[in-house]
Amino acid sequence: MIQRAALLRSRLVQSLQLCPVSSQLGSRYCYTSNAASSLQQVQEPSIYSGDEYADVDWDNLGFGLMPTDYMYTMTSSKDGHFAKGQLSPFGDIKMSPSAGVLNYGQGLFEGTKAYRKENGNILLFRPDQNAIRMKIGAERMCMPSPSIDQFIDAVKQTALANKRWVPPPGKGTLYMRPLLMGTGPILGVAPAPEYTFLIYASPVGNYFKEGFAPLNLLVEDDYARASRGGAGGVKAISNYAPVFNAMKRAKGRGYSDALYLDSANKKNLEEASSCNIFVIKGNLISTPATNGTILPGITRRSIIEIARDSGYKVEERDIPVDELVGADEVFCTGTAVVVAPVGSITYKDKRIEFKVGAQSVSRQLYSTLVGIQMGHIEDTKGWTIEIN
Structure with a gap:
């Protein structure tokens, strides 16, 4: 485990590519992009594509859920491998009442942020470490997990798709919540047969109501x-x-x-x-x-x-x-x-x-x-x- 974790920590992939797929969560809109170009929609154009910023009171941003435009999903096959993921409009997901995450708590989450620079570009902070920690957690919870490449790619896609929700410099951050859940149905006490990786985002300010106060x-x-x-x-x-x-x-x-x-x-x-x-x-x-x-x-x-x-x-x-x-x-x-x-x-x-x-x-x-x-x-x- 130690040698494997050390190997994982040495990998940091900055490629960015996404292709259309379908999953148990239904057909979704799909996008392709790379680090040098803006997000491009394969199907119909986004109604938000011309907006630099969402209509938000950035000066009074707290730490609460503010639904953004898009989320990212990726589902595992029965052999535990994750197919290429996809972006879709933010919304509810369908899940069996006997899903492993609902019945036995077979789930993990991460937290990472996107920061806006003065030049308008977006900075991500150590997403490889979130990916590594999720893989280690998935092994503990008997779950398959996305590769380091897939995790980082998904974080990039989510940040770019919701760029207008990234607060202006110094006004807050875009908090992204990667989830790994046993969504396959299971009745006996055992690992779920299928898993879903999902990322949603929300602009946030200070976590504690005290702000920067002690x-x-x-x-x-x-x-x-x-x-x-x-x-x-x-x-x-x-x-x-x-x-x-x-x-x-x-x-x-x-x-x-x-x-x-x-x-x-x-x-x-x-x-x-x-x-x-x-x-x-x-x-x-x-x-x-x-x-x-x-x-x-x-x-x-x-x-x-x-x-x-x-x-x-x-x-x-x-x-x-x-x-x-x-x-x-x-x-x-x-x-x-x-x-x-x-x-x-x-x-x-x-x-x-x-x-x-x-x-x-x-x-x-x-x-x-x-x-x-x-x-x-x-x-x-x-x-x-x-x-x-």
Whole structure:
């Protein structure tokens, strides 16, 4: 598994080509395009093709679903191979009531974003890493998955088809949600016989209602997010509904989110409901190790590299909750939240406060990351793909 994952990480394909096909979801509109040309429709012209931007209040964009023009679908054959995918108008999909995803939660999702540059072109950030993480998750959930090439191609197609929904520079991003679902019918407890890969998109602003204001977290000491041997280390859809109760309880008490501890001993930090966590003390930045219960976030990995390049020592290790008392800073990372400073964490009714503001380490790391994502800082790592 380790050798295979290493091989996957070395592959990054930037080709862009799509041909017409049909699937169990029905006949769809189909497009062809490449990285050097605009999206061209094979059948009837798009009514949106002349619009530079959708009619959206970009200055008040929150993190909620705003249906865009097109989605992308691709269905596996019975031998587990995915045929070429297709774009279709955004809409509902048909599914058997005995689909594996509905009955047994056999599904994964990813999250990635498209950013608009000042010249109008679109930047994608490390979609190969999303593809790799989905393949690893699919192996854990006994599912076939699209190839790295197919995944990246699908993300490109979705971004270009919905280009008018990509916010102006500095106003937000186009969030894209790749899904892999067991859509074939199954009654007994077993993998589904057929799978669907789907991507839809929505323009978004800040994930937390606080915007860039510091988060206030509540340590959850009743519920656990994940346990050893479970699926906490992959982006399974079944990981998220179980945190709703703890989130609701935390937000009901005025906190931004819940922060979870390890299920075995209830003493080590793990992560928040939808993001990884980092703790800073002096020149040392620590984050919980991805040991099977913590999602290996792509933003997490990127921040680790940026921090090391900036001269900080970064450790991935167990972090006892008691260490929070002596921490200088705490921040969270994720595709949706990007880099969010934490102003306070409350544990057993004791509130611990941390440094925030323009001079904080988290703000510096955020500025570097977003600078790369938006094309303001030269990408020397090959993390971004530019399309137009």
